[in-house]
Amino acid sequence: MNIHEYQAKELFKKHRIPIPDGGVAFNAGSAKSIAEELHGFPVIVKAQIHAGGRGKAGGVKVAKNSSEVVRFAKEMLGMTLITKQTGPQGKTVNKILIESGVNIEKELYFSILPDRTSAKILIIASLAGGMDIEEVAEKTPEKIVKVYVDPISGIQGFQLRKVAYGLNLDPSLTRQLMAMVRNLYELFVMYDCSLLEINPLVITQEKQLMAIDAKINFDDNALYRQKEVIEYRDVDEEDPLEVEASKYNLNYIKMDGNIGNMVNGAGLAMATMDIIKQAGAEPANFLDVGGGANAEQVENAFRIMLSDTNVKGILINIFGGILRCDVLATGVVEASRKVGLTLPVVVRMEGTNVDAGRKILSDSGLNLMTATDLKDAAQKVAQMAQV
Amino acid sequence: MSIFVDKNTRVVVQGITGKEGSFHARQCISYGTQVVAGVTPNKGGQMMDDVPVFNTVIDAVNQTDANCSLIFVPAPFCADAIMESADAGVDLIVAITEGIPVLDMMKVKKYIENLPVRLIGPNCPGIITPGEAKIGIMPGNIHKPGGPIGVVSRSGTLTYEVVHQLTQNGLGQTTCIGIGGDPVNGTNFIDVLKAFQEDNNTQGVVMVGEIGGNAEELASEYIKKHMTKPVIGFIAGLTAPPGRRMGHAGAIVSGNSGTAQAKIQAMKEADVHVCENLGNLGNLAKTIFQ
Numbered sequence: 001m002n003i004h005e006y007q008a009k010e011l012f013k014k015h016r017i018p019i020p021d022g023g024v025a026f027n028a029g030s031a032k033s034i035a036e037e038l039h040g041f042p043v044i045v046k047a048q049i050h051a052g053g054r055g056k057a058g059g060v061k062v063a064k065n066s067s068e069v070v071r072f073a074k075e076m077l078g079m080t081l082i083t084k085q086t087g088p089q090g091k092t093v094n095k096i097l098i099e100s101g102v103n104i105e106k107e108l109y110f111s112i113l114p115d116r117t118s119a120k121i122l123i124i125a126s127l128a129g130g131m132d133i134e135e136v137a138e139k140t141p142e143k144i145v146k147v148y149v150d151p152i153s154g155i156q157g158f159q160l161r162k163v164a165y166g167l168n169l170d171p172s173l174t175r176q177l178m179a180m181v182r183n184l185y186e187l188f189v190m191y192d193c194s195l196l197e198i199n200p201l202v203i204t205q206e207k208q209l210m211a212i213d214a215k216i217n218f219d220d221n222a223l224y225r226q227k228e229v230i231e232y233r234d235v236d237e238e239d240p241l242e243v244e245a246s247k248y249n250l251n252y253i254k255m256d257g258n259i260g261n262m263v264n265g266a267g268l269a270m271a272t273m274d275i276i277k278q279a280g281a282e283p284a285n286f287l288d289v290g291g292g293a294n295a296e297q298v299e300n301a302f303r304i305m306l307s308d309t310n311v312k313g314i315l316i317n318i319f320g321g322i323l324r325c326d327v328l329a330t331g332v333v334e335a336s337r338k339v340g341l342t343l344p345v346v347v348r349m350e351g352t353n354v355d356a357g358r359k360i361l362s363d364s365g366l367n368l369m370t371a372t373d374l375k376d377a378a379q380k381v382a383q384m385a386q387v
Numbered sequence: 388m389s390i391f392v393d394k395n396t397r398v399v400v401q402g403i404t405g406k407e408g409s410f411h412a413r414q415c416i417s418y419g420t421q422v423v424a425g426v427t428p429n430k431g432g433q434m435m436d437d438v439p440v441f442n443t444v445i446d447a448v449n450q451t452d453a454n455c456s457l458i459f460v461p462a463p464f465c466a467d468a469i470m471e472s473a474d475a476g477v478d479l480i481v482a483i484t485e486g487i488p489v490l491d492m493m494k495v496k497k498y499i500e501n502l503p504v505r506l507i508g509p510n511c512p513g514i515i516t517p518g519e520a521k522i523g524i525m526p527g528n529i530h531k532p533g534g535p536i537g538v539v540s541r542s543g544t545l546t547y548e549v550v551h552q553l554t555q556n557g558l559g560q561t562t563c564i565g566i567g568g569d570p571v572n573g574t575n576f577i578d579v580l581k582a583f584q585e586d587n588n589t590q591g592v593v594m595v596g597e598i599g600g601n602a603e604e605l606a607s608e609y610i611k612k613h614m615t616k617p618v619i620g621f622i623a624g625l626t627a628p629p630g631r632r633m634g635h636a637g638a639i640v641s642g643n644s645g646t647a648q649a650k651i652q653a654m655k656e657a658d659v660h661v662c663e664n665l666g667n668l669g670n671l672a673k674t675i676f677q
Contacts (some may be wrong), residue, residue, distance in 0.1 A: 116571055117602075119496040119497065132642075141397065152498070192488055192490055219489050219636075221462065222491070253631055255635070256628075266638060267541065267542025267543065267635070267638075268623075270545075270597060270626075271597070271665045273626045281584065286627070287629075321524065321546050328607055331620070351547065373666065378664075
């Protein structure tokens with residue numbers, strides 16, 4: 001799960017990570033009053049969306065006075081911001097963060113994330129702030145400090161020193177940085193974060209460390225024990241169809257293609273999307289109905305897939321194990337009748353009760369094409385795509 | 388011959404009185420697996436069909452000589468269940484449960500690191516040695532006993548698809564293992580490849596990967612250096628959009644890392660026979676392994 005920058009900064013403030021003074025506004029009036037309560041100008045106006053790359057796209061502005069704050073607030077609120085992370089459709093700005101300007105002397109990079117291979121918590125810090133960290137890692141790896149923390153023993157003093165001295169900071173900043181890293185590590189673990197990133201972390205001219213940006217993602221599997229984090233969910237930032245699918249425990253991700261597909265199991269669902277592409281079409285979605293789906297879930301999955309108006313044809317690919325083919329077939333037939341299905345559908349089923357499932361489909365009188373195997377399914381998808 | 392499990396493996400099912408646990412325990416028993424015990428706290432002394440239920444894994448191990456645990460415990464309690472099994476001294480733990488928090492799995496991994504136990508999963512279909520033992524949730528009937536192919540995969544139904552195609556083409560399997568779709572798991576590709584390389588009956592391996600992490604790249608390096616048996620590789624997720632988790636917690640392309648293209652490239656450099664189109668996998672296997 002993702003949250004907004006202003007929400008991440010709320011968590012930072014609670015955990016004594018220094019951030020600029022500021023507040024979130026939903027309209028130009030409150031933006032103005034927040035700005036006027038800060039300690040003078042300039043102030044920064046930042047669009048709040050779940051995507052990076054806002055600065056280059058016009059989502060971050062420096063205001064020299066109150067009337068500029070109002071002007072920028074009016075421009076930003078309601079605008080569609082297209083950044084390199086939003087995709088071509090962009091994201092609508094509904095909230096803006098108003099913050100005091102900071103006198104920046106130097107920009108650093110800082111992040112914490114779980115490292116899959118070592119099964120440790122990885123802290124990354126770099127002198128090259130404000131830049132793409134992958135690019136830094138590739139071109140100037142010597143500028144990056146990496147520290148791996150054992151999750152059982154937790155963070156130790158020597159590891160804090162490794163980060164602080166590794167960055168070659170002015171001695172007056174070393175103590176500040178070590179305290180900050182300890183607090184960030186504790187925050188990361190306490191809230192089951194899957195990524196915590198500050199880019200840039202700045203050193204001000206007054207020799208203070210400060211988090212100018214803040215990005216936190218959380219481990220979805222741990223949300224059951226993170227009640228405070230769940231409160232931060234902003235469904236406006238999510239695709240409406242994905243929000244709908246999540247109500248039925250369906251794993252649905254909307255994409256830009258025209259061939260809808262419904263599959264059981266995430267790996268097979270990805271492979272099915274790839275098959276659609278290889279057949280010369282584009283997948284309209286990822287949809288995993290899971291191993292134990294019932295007829296009702298299948299019906300909801302079908303309905304959600306069909307409410308994407310780009311969809312011109314559908315491929316259903318089920319390998320029946322726990323999910324029996326006859327259950328799947330019943331769900332498909334009922335859903336097709338209810339929604340008055342007009343689109344072509346290719347059904348490829350294999351596994352438990354496949355004969356019963358095929359019979360239900362062929363007896364239904366619906367226009368459902370049966371594919372004997374994946375190769376056959378791909379050919380039929382290619383035909384659909386050409387129509 | 389097979390790897391990790393055979394007809395002598397004695398299984399204790401953790402969470403055996405739950406809906407999933409009882410259903411799959413029965414399926415495993417009807418396949419011929421020796422399910423000798425179950426564990427559910429506070430239900431010790433009960434029976435699940437003919438299987439005695441214990442309060443703790445250590446009780447089950449002491450009284451039934453179970454040497455493998457199969458776990459269906461819900462995600463919030465699963466890390467605890469895995470560590471309990473490791474502490475009780477079983478040789479193999481198969482964790483089916485999906486949805487364990489990453490931080491919990493990291494602690495599990497550190498906890499079992501120096502114990503003589505192998506963990507398969509979590510978030511996996513389990514392990515099967517066709518004709519001998521099914522310790523997991525896969526449909527048994529799609530498998531063909533006797534080898535000569537070993538199968539290792541990060542996925543569930545995608546593995547069934549692969550196994551089905553092998554069987555349709557007359558190729559049996561020695562052992563099939565799902566190592567799971569989570570970012571932090573127990574047994575990895577290399578552990579399994581090594582075991583298949585050393586297994587006399589396994590003549591070739593099918594390895595099924597997907598986007599996210601670099602396990603396939605590391606496995607490719609291992610194959611290049613140490614494998615003499617032919618390997619077929621398949622990677623799911625060529626069309627997956629970056630930054631999105633594709634169902635499995637571990638299936639995510641972050642920046643330039645974890646892409647299907649990079650994994651396919653690494654496999655090719657290790658002389659793995661890369662299957663680019665899943666529909667052709669069975670045919671490809673037939674031409675290579677026969």
